Amino acid sequence: MNDLNNGKERICIVGAGLVGSLLSIVLGQRGYQVDLIEKRCDMRKEDIPGGRTIAMSLSQRGFKALEIVGLKDYIKQHTVPKTSRMVHLKDGSVQVQDYGRNGQAIHTINRKFINSALLDKAEATGNVTTLFDSHCVQFDLDKLEVEILNKQTGKCHFRTYDRIIGADGVFSKVANEMAKQEGANFERFSPEYGYKELVIPTDSENNWKLNNNVVHVWPQGHFNLVALPNTNKTFTCTLFLKLNGEISLNTLNDHKLIANFFNKHFPDVSNLIPDYCEQFMENPVSKIYSLKCSPWHYRNKVLLIGDACHAIAPFFAMGMNVGFEDCSVFDGLMSKFDEDLDVVFETFSRTRKVDTDAIADMSLYNFTSLGNSDNSNYHVKWQINRMLWNKLNDDWMPLYPMIAFSDIPLAEVRRRSVLQAYIVDKIIKEEHTIEMTDKWMDYIYAKYIRSEINGKQALSKDVLEA
Ligand SMILES: Cc1cc2nc3c(=O)[nH]c(=O)nc-3n(C[C@H](O)[C@H](O)[C@H](O)COP(=O)(O)OP(=O)(O)OC[C@H]3O[C@@H](n4cnc5c(N)ncnc54)[C@H](O)[C@@H]3O)c2cc1C
Numbered sequence: 365m366n367d368l369n370n371g372k373e374r375i376c377i378v379g380a381g382l383v384g385s386l387l388s389i390v391l392g393q394r395g396y397q398v399d400l401i402e403k404r405c406d407m408r409k410e411d412i413p414g415g416r417t418i419a420m421s422l423s424q425r426g427f428k429a430l431e432i433v434g435l436k437d438y439i440k441q442h443t444v445p446k447t448s449r450m451v452h453l454k455d456g457s458v459q460v461q462d463y464g465r466n467g468q469a470i471h472t473i474n475r476k477f478i479n480s481a482l483l484d485k486a487e488a489t490g491n492v493t494t495l496f497d498s499h500c501v502q503f504d505l506d507k508l509e510v511e512i513l514n515k516q517t518g519k520c521h522f523r524t525y526d527r528i529i530g531a532d533g534v535f536s537k538v539a540n541e542m543a544k545q546e547g548a549n550f551e552r553f554s555p556e557y558g559y560k561e562l563v564i565p566t567d568s569e570n571n572w573k574l575n576n577n578v579v580h581v582w583p584q585g586h587f588n589l590v591a592l593p594n595t596n597k598t599f600t601c602t603l604f605l606k607l608n609g610e611i612s613l614n615t616l617n618d619h620k621l622i623a624n625f626f627n628k629h630f631p632d633v634s635n636l637i638p639d640y641c642e643q644f645m646e647n648p649v650s651k652i653y654s655l656k657c658s659p660w661h662y663r664n665k666v667l668l669i670g671d672a673c674h675a676i677a678p679f680f681a682m683g684m685n686v687g688f689e690d691c692s693v694f695d696g697l698m699s700k701f702d703e704d705l706d707v708v709f710e711t712f713s714r715t716r717k718v719d720t721d722a723i724a725d726m727s728l729y730n731f732t733s734l735g736n737s738d739n740s741n742y743h744v745k746w747q748i749n750r751m752l753w754n755k756l757n758d759d760w761m762p763l764y765p766m767i768a769f770s771d772i773p774l775a776e777v778r779r780r781s782v783l784q785a786y787i788v789d790k791i792i793k794e795e796h797t798i799e800m801t802d803k804w805m806d807y808i809y810a811k812y813i814r815s816e817i818n819g820k821q822a823l824s825k826d827v828l829e830a
Pocket residue numbers: 378379380381382383384401402403404417419420421422498499500501531532533534535536537559602652669670671672678681682683684685686687
């Protein structure tokens with residue numbers, strides 16, 4: 365098979381979602397013959413099937429990968445930048461918390477738009493063949509054979525490849541197949557939370573109803589409402605709530621209960637979404653899944669990527685960004701190992717997981733953090749963190765900017781954030797107010813920070829367990 369393709373291998377990517385499509389460009393641009401196989405219809409020709417979030421936040425890790433394939437500027441032009449989080453407090457006032465500094469922003473992009481742009485670019489390489497309505501129903505991972513059901517004709521056929529890459533999302537069939545191998549670890553979680561999306565329409569003059577340069581958050585402790593601006597001047601509003609229990613997505617099932625719930629917890633909503641009860645009844649409840657598994661490769665010939673091996677809860681809005689970062693890491697390994705794909709598959713599988721495990725843990729933590737973003741302790745910590753960032757620059761970067769605006773490996777982000785949280789807690793415990801922190805910065809730096817951060821010491825066990 366190699367001889368037919370100028371010595372380049374023939375690769376099957378299962379799943380033409382965000383990550384599979386991007387990886388197909390990386391491989392197509394390097395001259396590999398790629399079949400990109402998708403069970404759904406071609407979203408460029410028909411409506412995207414329901415239940416998928418339409419407004420996605422794109423940040424540095426995602427943009428970096430898009431830059432590699434030459435799509436960064438084009439995609440950026442079609443985004444809405446958001447510089448801050450606007451927290452809507454229970455008394456009706458708002459608190460603005462900047463994500464970064466000097467205008468740093470995360471960007472909202474429409475899922476269908478970006479996925480379509482990736483598919484166009486993949487086909488434009490001349491090396492990627494897209495197959496839609498094509499469901500990969502069986503795999504023989506030893507023979508590298510895929511059985512594909514054509515959903516239009518109802519007929520199955522088999523194709524054999526040099527390699528198979530599973531980019532088929534959290535319910536990955538490729539991952540399920542790999543989980544059968546001896547020594548494989550596989551855990552798919554369905555946390556108790558789900559979500560429902562509502563749309564805030566434009567106002568009567570076809571304008572935004574809320575500030576469109578921020579992400580709006582209505583925190584309620586263990587449930588939250590979040591609104592992201594869309595390019596068409598609407599907002600996608602997502603309610604994250606338990607699936608079952610007294611107040612839950614499954615019990616909010618008639619107009620009266622829904623109206624009572626929103627009037628009590630989110631009184632702003634009735635003005636913003638006149639038909640919120642109707643939308644709530646009509647729109648589906650979606651579950652939140654996460655997945656951890658290992659290894660991500662089989663015989664150095666089969667590989668998993670994106671949600672297929674590390675789906676995470678969406679509370680940092682980072683799943684796509686991390687999946688895109690997978691593609692830039694993969695591309696870096698291709699260059700480093702001179703396209704020796706056996707080595708690339710094995711190294712990617714062995715070295716990348718530590719970072720995706722870290723963001724999975726941090727995402728769950730962020731749900732609690734979002735829910736508490738209206739309390740004063742949270743705000744004090746936020747301000748002290750910012751102050752330290754301004755004074756100490758590279759020696760101190762708060763958690764969110766490290767995730768959204770840097771390339772720092774995610775396991776290192778987690779390590780630093782634990783240490784920083786420990787230091788901020790200590791500063792607050794010793795009753796330093798924000799003003800005192802500012803005034804006594806040199807003292808605080810010498811006492812708490814220099815040895816830990818500047819000395820580049822590993823975080824000691826004592827500190828972690830304190
Ligand atoms: C509520 C919510 C909000 C989110 N918001 C953000 C955000 O703002 N920013 C962000 O970075 N991330 C966000 N995410 C995460 C993001 O959606 C995912 O991480 C991302 O979609 C993963 O891309 P993927 O290509 O790996 O998987 P998917 O997008 O799931 O794509 C997998 C593809 O494979 C296809 N497929 C599956 N099985 C087969 C098969 N057997 N044969 C052929 N095709 C198959 C599927 O049809 C699908 O098209 C959010 C997630 C949720 C749930």
